[in-house]
Amino acid sequence: MIHMTGICKAFSSNQVLNGVEFELKNGEIHALMGENGAGKSTLMKILSGIHQKDSGSITVDGQEKIFKNVRDSEACGIHVIHQELNILPDLSVAENLFLGKELTYGFGILKRKEMQRQTYELLCKLGLDIDPKTRAGDLSVGKQQLVEIAKAIASDAKYIVMDEPTAALTDREIQTLFETVRELKSKGISFVYISHRMEEIFAICDRITILRDGQYAGVRNIPETNFDEIVAMMVGRELGERFPERNANIGEVKLSVRNLSASKAFDNVSFDLRKGEVLVFAGLMGSGRTEVAQTLFGHRKAQQGQIHIDGQSVSIKNPIQAMRHKIAFVTEDRKTEGLVLDFSIRDNIMLPNFDKTCRAGITQIQAEREFVQSFIEQLAIRTTNAELAAKSLSGGNQQKVVLAKWLGTDPDILILDEPTRGVDIGAKKEIYNIINQLAEAGVAILMISSELPEVIGMADRVLVMHEGRMTGEVTQENMTQEHIMHFATGGEKHVLH
Ligand SMILES: Nc1ncnc2c1ncn2[C@@H]1O[C@H](COP(=O)(O)OP(=O)(O)OP(=O)(O)O)[C@@H](O)[C@H]1O
Ligand SMILES: [Mg+2]
Incomplete structure (x- = not known):
């Protein structure tokens, strides 16, 4: 279990997070929602050690942790898939998957075939028919996203953060992703799921934490909340109709x-x-x-x-x-x-x-x-x-x-x-x-x-x-x-x- 409490962070004079609470239980899918700029990605970058918090604490299974860099958080089983993907376009899919964790025979000699075989197996599990030797940059953004997820799985992560994973996925890819996420959840892996698509949150998440303007606005169990309540917590006001009316006046x-x-x-x-x-x-x-x-x-x-x-x-x-x-x-x-x-x-x-x-x-x-x-x-x-x-x-x-x-x-x-x-x-x-x-x-x-x-x-x-x-x-x-x-x-x- 991960517990972040009282997290504050400023970028020079811009106070981006102010006393944020976040708890991730084992085997849950936890949505993180908030308006653009509310601080979601920043909070997750603090969890992954990319940014340092100004104050507050992070515990993993009850133990206080200080993440100075990504390696520190990965050692606790945390893997963050960022909004702006981290795939290296000039490397192959297999090379991307094993980056920094290459399998070798010793003396720096790579087990290329073995890495390609494992990559292929993993991709098959995700329903992806991709040759592991393909240059990653030649894949669609959606496929690159799934490769990132495969990478998280390959690194044996216990906590996987997905920052807007479906923004560029096709419906079929989203379904594949959801099936994979549910399967991993049943094995006790936890997910943080950031998305602006409310339908997805209700389809897959167990709980939701809402940020408003860098502040913690509350946590809810998904079955006990609804669209309107979440929107109100996010924006602090009634939003009214989702799609505004228009007087269509169609000309030549x-x-x-x-x-x-x-x-x-x-x-x-x-x-x-x-x-x-x-x-x-x-x-x-x-x-x-x-x-x-x-x-x-x-x-x-x-x-x-x-x-x-x-x-x-x-x-x-x-x-x-x-x-x-x-x-x-x-x-x-x-x-x-x-x-x-x-x-x-x-x-x-x-x-x-x-x-x-x-x-x-x-x-x-x-x-x-x-x-x-x-x-x-x-x-x-x-x-x-x-x-x-x-x-x-x-x-x-x-x-x-x-x-x-x-x-x-x-x-x-x-x-x-x-x-x-x-x-x-x-x-x-x-x-x-x-x-x-x-x-x-x-x-x-x-x-x-x-x-x-x-x-x-x-x-x-x-x-x-x-x-x-x-x-x-x-x-x-x-x-x-x-x-x-x-x-x-x-x-x-x-x-x-
Ligand atoms: N490296 C940085 N330097 C300066 N300001 C930053 C930096 N990263 C984020 N910010 C600022 O922090 C605030 C929160 O940004 P963040 O990316 O966490 O928002 P978000 O909730 O993920 O939004 P979105 O839904 O648009 O992805 C924004 O005002 C942003 O401009
Ligand atoms: Mg973001």
């Missing part, structure tokens, strides 16, 4: 796509997007949705097909041309495409917006500060200073910076790829409100989402993709999870009315 066709194909990614995609419409692309991870978005933004080359904007044929070969057509694209992968982590929050937001505050080529610092500040307020980005590096923000707040950056370009067509991934429930609603406001103002919105409640809550119309093809269209009248899943898993193509 803004973007028209016909027979668009890109090799190996998608084939023969056609659709219209209207002004003021929220069109959602649903489908499983890897169904080609992101690739269509990338092509529309000029990130990827189309083999054939036509794109019309306002009835005019256009050719979009690169993002600059896309931006000239007033298209903005909020990417799903904030780490490699969305943000420059070492740049300040201000510079990240300004990146596509320098022309806004630049007069005669001279940047107007004051105008720039105000521009950035207005977005920090509008999106409630939690930071003490816009000059801090983007990497100092919590995961969900980084996502908001990516959104701010593109909203700043004042687009006519806004493409959002999983815009609320990793975003807390309060901030999700803020993002939904912004999407609705933009739609009401006539912006044509194309959103990709893998969260079915969100798809249904936000869409005027849903197009479903499966293995690179459009397999169906679902309109408001019959917008159910079942219909969408039917097409997402390859159901026959026909339009439902």
Whole structure:
């Protein structure tokens, strides 16, 4: 059993944790929830020895422990799978799994075959059909996540912390993960489970600890609590409807796509997007949705097909041309495409917006500060200073910076790829409100989402993709999870009315 009590931590003047309590019993799955920036990841980094607490104590099975580094916590059987994955992309899957714990014949000679065999066995158990020799960087983010879990299992951990493990997993991968977690739980292994998806918390967890703004807000048994109570503890206020109402005012066709194909990614995609419409692309991870978005933004080359904007044929070969057509694209992968982590929050937001505050080529610092500040307020980005590096923000707040950056370009067509991934429930609603406001103002919105409640809550119309093809269209009248899943898993193509 792990017991953390009175944990305090500040990063310079920013008090991030203040008297936090956390208890993890043996063989339980314990959810840790709280808004973006509430301190969840920081608490777990203290447990793993990455950060040092300023005060408070940690005991494992009743013994006080001081974790100076990751090795100290691993010696107590603690293994943390971080929100930002730690897989080394250039090593093979097997090499990643045995990193630092390589099997050898002695004299530094590696038992490669044996390590590959054990890796294969472990991956099979997780339902993963991956060659252990595959370069880890070539796997999807979802698969990399499962490799991390395999790594935790391989290290004989007794306590496994998963910081937003399902953010990039497909439904099937989530099911596999849950089965694995339940099986390990029955063997007495404990889990800390961090997620912003309430459905998952209720599906798999036994208890939940809630943090609010770095403070301990309480612990509950899952069967004795409910959605509303947890939200109220997290945000300290009633949130109201999860998906805000919108007065749909759908205008003429803004973007028209016909027979668009890109090799190996998608084939023969056609659709219209209207002004003021929220069109959602649903489908499983890897169904080609992101690739269509990338092509529309000029990130990827189309083999054939036509794109019309306002009835005019256009050719979009690169993002600059896309931006000239007033298209903005909020990417799903904030780490490699969305943000420059070492740049300040201000510079990240300004990146596509320098022309806004630049007069005669001279940047107007004051105008720039105000521009950035207005977005920090509008999106409630939690930071003490816009000059801090983007990497100092919590995961969900980084996502908001990516959104701010593109909203700043004042687009006519806004493409959002999983815009609320990793975003807390309060901030999700803020993002939904912004999407609705933009739609009401006539912006044509194309959103990709893998969260079915969100798809249904936000869409005027849903197009479903499966293995690179459009397999169906679902309109408001019959917008159910079942219909969408039917097409997402390859159901026959026909339009439902
Ligand atoms: N290395 C760091 N240096 C400075 N500030 C930091 C650092 N790490 C975290 N913070 C700050 O600590 C606060 C808590 O961040 P943390 O990552 O723990 O939040 P979180 O609850 O995990 O949020 P999310 O749901 O977005 O992942 C944030 O305000 C963040 O900016
Ligand atoms: Mg976090």
